[in-house]
Amino acid sequence: KLLLVHGALAAAGALHAGVYLVSTALAGVLYVHLVRSDPGFIDEAAIRRTVQEACRRTGNMAASADAAAALGPEGAARLQSIAGSDRDAARVLGCFQGYCSLCDLPRPLRSRHCRYCGRCVWRWDHHCFFLSNCVGEGNHCAFWWFLASQVLSIWASAPLSQRAMRPLGDDGAFLPWILHNGPLIALSAILWPAAVLVPFLCAAHTAMAAVDTTSYESDKADRLAYMDGVPMCAYPFASNNPLVTVGRFCCLGRGTLVRKPPPFETWEPSCWRNRYYSCC
8 A cells, every 4th residue: 555655556567566466465365364274273073084084095004012102091092082993093003192181182293282372283383473373284385375475575565665765855855755755664674674584484485395394393303203313304204206295285284194204224215305315
């Protein structure tokens, strides 16, 4: 609105103005969607559904002592009650990492309890205070599009704000100059730092989408039991085909059970899952 009032949009080319308007509108729509979205909150029904789907996919699988120990007695008992049978619970033991006493639920691998939302979230990435909501499996892809649309909107609007400013007149009248340029200067003070920060965030989440990792896993990998033994810059959940990994990222949303990565020495070599180097 500020750029429109100051005539910056009218003076801009059709392509420039179009990119700004479309990206800004898209960012606004995605913001509202993300604020209201379900990031992948975990409940008993969701765990029961994913357990049933995993059992249909995997068939009979023996439960390991390590998996049972990681889940703990309370988590194992709760999982059994949700799964409905010892057999089904045993098949998916390796897909859980513990018990959340606050939610009274076994915690799937890659999930985390958010203290701000008060719920466990599938494939938890982070809690975004700007959205007042978590970013997780249910809305991570929409969050990426939100960042990408913001990048376009900010990069399109920053030059417009500069173009809309007026030089100080020959009469040296400062008051009309500051009344016109003051709001634009304040806007620029926000836009130019954001023009650096938001693209960085977008690039980081693009890289994480390509290798199927999260902000939390990237920052706390050394503290996560299921990442034990996985070296830096090795990504156990990524497919050997990056297109498959990105496709999975775009289709997230229903809750996915994954197993603890196998020993690093057994990995098939690829650019993402390699046994030859462990640092980028």
